[in-house]
Amino acid sequence: MASKQKHSIEELVEQWAKEQLKGIKIYTKNDFINSQIEKALKTAPSKKGGKGPNYPDIKCMIPTAEGDIPVMIEVKGMEDALIKIDEETGLPDNETKKGEPNFANISKYAVNGAVHYANAVVRHTTYKEVIAIGVNGYEEETGNIIYEVSAWFLSRQNLFIPKEIGRYSDLSFLLTAYQQELLKQLAEINLTEAEIEQQKSKLEDDIERKLKDLNQKMQDELHIVVNQRVQLVTGLIMAGLGVKNEDGTFKVHPLQEDELRGNTDAENNDGAVIMGRIKSYLKNKSLPEEKIDMIYGILKVVFLNSHLEVPVNGESKLKTLYCDIKADIIPFLTGELHNLDFTGRLFNVLNAWVAVPDGAENDVVLTPRSVTELMAKLCQVNKDSYVWDFATGSAGFLISAMHQMIADAKAKIVDPDKRKKKILHIKTEQLLGIEKLADIYLLAVLNMILMKDGSANIIQGDSLTDFRGNYEQGKLKGKPFPADVFLLNPPYSAAGKGFVFVKRALNMMTHKGMAAVLIQENAGSGNGLPYTKDILKNNTLVASIKMPIDLFIGKSSVQTAIYVFEVGKPHTKESVVKFIDFTEDGYSRMNRRHSSQSVNLRDTNNARERYAEVVRLVIYGKGVNNENLNYFKGSYLEDHISLNGKDWTYGQHKKIETIPTEEDFRKVVKDYLAWRVSEVIKQEDSLGKQ
Secondary structure: OOOOOOOOOHHHHHHHHHHHOOOOOEEEOOOOOOHHHHHHHHHOOOOOOOOOOOOOOEEEEEOOOOOOEEEEEEEEOOOOOOOOEOOOOOOEOOEOOOOOEOHHHHHHOHHHHHHHHHHHHHHHOOOOEEEEEEEEEEEOOOOOEEEEEEEEEEEOOOOOOOEEEEEEOOOHHHOHHHHHHHHHHHHOOOOOHHHHHHHHHHHHHHHHHHHHHHHHHHHHOOOOOHHHHHHHHHHHHHHHHOEEOOOOOEEEOOOOHHHOOOOOOOOOOHHHHHHHHHHHHHHHOOOOHHHHHHHHHHHHHHHHOOOOOOOEOOEOHHHHHHHHHHHHOHHHHOHHHHHOOHHHHHHHHHHHHOOOOOHHHHOOOOOOHHHHHHHHHHOOOOOOOOEEEOOOOOOHHHHHHHHHHHHHHHHHOOOHHHHHHHHHHHHHHOEEEEEOOHHHHHHHHHHHHHOOOOOOOEEEOOOOOOOOOEOOOHHHOOOEOOOOEEEEOOOOOOHHHHHHHHHHHHHHOOOOEEEEEEEEHHHHHOOOOOHHHHHOOOEEEEEEEEOOOOOOOOOOOOOEEEEEEEEOOOOOOOOOEEEEEOOOOOEEEOOOOOOOHHHHEEEOOOHHHHHHHHHHHHHHOOOOOOOOOOOOOOOEEEEOOOOOOOOOOHHHOOOOOOOOOHHHHHHHHHHHHHHHHHHHHHHHHHHHHO
16 A cells, blocks of 8 residues: 655645646745735634644636636645545535634635635625635655646635535636636535525534624623623724725724724724714615714714723723624625625624623513514515514514515516516515614614615604604605504513504504514413404404414513404404414524523424425315424314404414313223233232342
8 A cells, every 4th residue: 555645745736736737827835915905814813723824835816807816726735635524514624613714724725724714705895705715736656746626615605605616627717727717617606595494504603603793892802881782892893894885885984993003182082083984874875864863863872972992001992892793793794695694693692691681671682584584484474575673672573574575576576687676665665564663673773774775764752652653754755655564473461462552553554465473472461451352353463373482582471363354354253363382393492601592402303394394284274184283283273253352362272172082082991001010010020030
């Protein structure tokens, strides 16, 4: 058996690679390619751990009609040094089980190192696509050198997942003559739906981990009180995002760290600089003046009047915090990543440290994304829906509805211009939310801005006393909002366990439609009176869905239910209600404080399929031959309710069979005989031992 090569021939392999690329402009280790890429490579951890800089062996650019694609090449010169693959994912093994960089693999293997560099570029620059290439060579006993090349593609559209382009014997595929073929290959690289969902979950875990680190730093090192943290993080993100023109250039440039110089005068201190950039950001997002003034008023308290702008040893706490947000958080919030559940994670991270002010009084518990999506589907939200939420929190319901509306528009509108116009209309005119708490209102606005300007109708106020059912900002101000879908998780301490919100909203809906409410279950067994009785006068209860007791584990242990209504159609004694016991929804939940959501919420029993079946049952019923019943054969029933508003729960309609069946008798006899046999065997064993 041939012995493995004992010394590296990396320099020889690197020279071979450079010769392969004659005819195109290349940049070696110490060559400056451009300020964006150099800064990104410096910002990312070095391939051996610790702070940068990073030095790819070779860099170059592939020109396209939309702009250049950077290429990061890493070279090695030992046998088995091309790539280390994660056997479970089939991807370069660049992360530990804890989600931290696996620097041992990144520094040892060519592809792993190249992907590390490419990831830094695609996350920390305006480049949306990067090619990572690992080149390795080793010497056989005969003296013959074997060269191996593996090329991978990273893009924001593919949520940073490295996808292999191919294995090659040389680098000629990068040359000008073959670049069009390469670009054609790249255009065909897409993620499957399963990969998208898996990566979204992973990225959300990543951002949660970064937010936890940031929150702990605010707690332990910067000593920033909790009631300032949401405003600080929200404002600094706005300052760091920037606003782009149609051609991709910046109309408002993201705030750079060196612009925060620690000045002490009122006009130029770090807080004033940040607030100036925030105001420019909001104005250039074409937000209504009323919203800009409201947000500015909330944020200036922490940026101008909290002393966080005062420099200590030349640097203010605002700058320290901004540098962390710029490096660790903002890369998640650009490009194709705007669909991530950012503000929900932020709120949960902050809430894990200390209680939200007045949290018990206001029942500030954010609804899980799986449930907001379920409720939007139960209401059959589509591209023409007008959706509102009277206690919008961080806008989780509106975001789930918006995703569903946009997906429907993309599926049904063929013309690109009409489709684009419709999507803009959905974001600016077909969603409305009201939130009372200022901190949470800011999260909702930021969340909808990250969804690409869907924040136009997020209103701060009390929906029970201040709201009259109209648009309150922009060109439609004063005109009725034509709601036909209502989604809500109300504060359960409000009248009727929160049903006061439901009655008010449904009474304002002049268009027939649907409503889904996640509420304390016993609100439907009498605690929601008189509102539940009044609601039935003009609306039909379609379904009652008993939810898992641990749905809000760690935050609330209340038993909840989803009540689904057809709006504008009075309930009659003949109306059939669908009752579903959904306490087994397929998810296993834990409340480990330092664990990510993927650990605390795991699909262990066909959760996705169970959620889909609930939607089918509510919309279509069990079917002629029970074809829609699979997971809920013993947990689904149809029944009538009275009109008194206090018999809506699943348990009130579950029929308990008290007369034993022949099968029950057989089981009892079988169990008894098995017990008797075991007792006889024990006695015989005892006698045998005497």
